[in-house]
Amino acid sequence: MAGGSSRNIVLAAFAAGTILLVGAVVAVVSSNPFGASETTLPKVQIGGPFSLTTHTGATLSNDDLKGKPFAVFFGFTHCPEVCPTTLFDMSEALKALGPDADKLAVLFVSLDPTRDTPELLKDYLSVFDPHIVGLAGSEADIEKPAKAYRVYWRKVPTDDGADYTLDHTATVYLMDGNGDYADKIDYQEPLESRVAKLKALIGASG
Numbered sequence: 001m002a003g004g005s006s007r008n009i010v011l012a013a014f015a016a017g018t019i020l021l022v023g024a025v026v027a028v029v030s031s032n033p034f035g036a037s038e039t040t041l042p043k044v045q046i047g048g049p050f051s052l053t054t055h056t057g058a059t060l061s062n063d064d065l066k067g068k069p070f071a072v073f074f075g076f077t078h079c080p081e082v083c084p085t086t087l088f089d090m091s092e093a094l095k096a097l098g099p100d101a102d103k104l105a106v107l108f109v110s111l112d113p114t115r116d117t118p119e120l121l122k123d124y125l126s127v128f129d130p131h132i133v134g135l136a137g138s139e140a141d142i143e144k145p146a147k148a149y150r151v152y153w154r155k156v157p158t159d160d161g162a163d164y165t166l167d168h169t170a171t172v173y174l175m176d177g178n179g180d181y182a183d184k185i186d187y188q189e190p191l192e193s194r195v196a197k198l199k200a201l202i203g204a205s206g
């Protein structure tokens, strides 16, 4: 008897979950006027609050970005390839946007609190587009948003063991003016596609 009723509860919960899931998919499909490739998955929970120090020494939090869409990428200045490539690609896309580049914020969050001071970030970013804002913080300050953005990162000792590098996610997350996940740019995605996604992000958020 008790077993039977708990089984019914489980079945009811499962049915309710299925209905919610179907509802979410239908909502996404019906609200998206674009291509079919974007309409198959429910909205993803990516992103969350942060408060970090910019490369010019100011404090920047997610609240400061309310109403402004942004692109955010997590990396570190000693990165041999992925970060410089991504920052170069982002600089190229921002240049292509022209004056519209002012309509979004572009953030580079350091995953290396031990080495990446705001001063080092400032030097490092000086060769890239000036719209890109470097963000530094304590390990705890960085871990919070990194986990909220589902970023993977791991310290790896260099061959001689004297130093370390970081393996990390190479995705650029595109967030709308409400701080909600809108889209992403993959590593080495073509320029045309990068620019189109940034334009869509700006257009969608005013």
Ligand code: NI
Binding pocket: 075, 076, 079, 080, 081, 082, 083, 084, 168
């Ligand atoms: Ni990197």
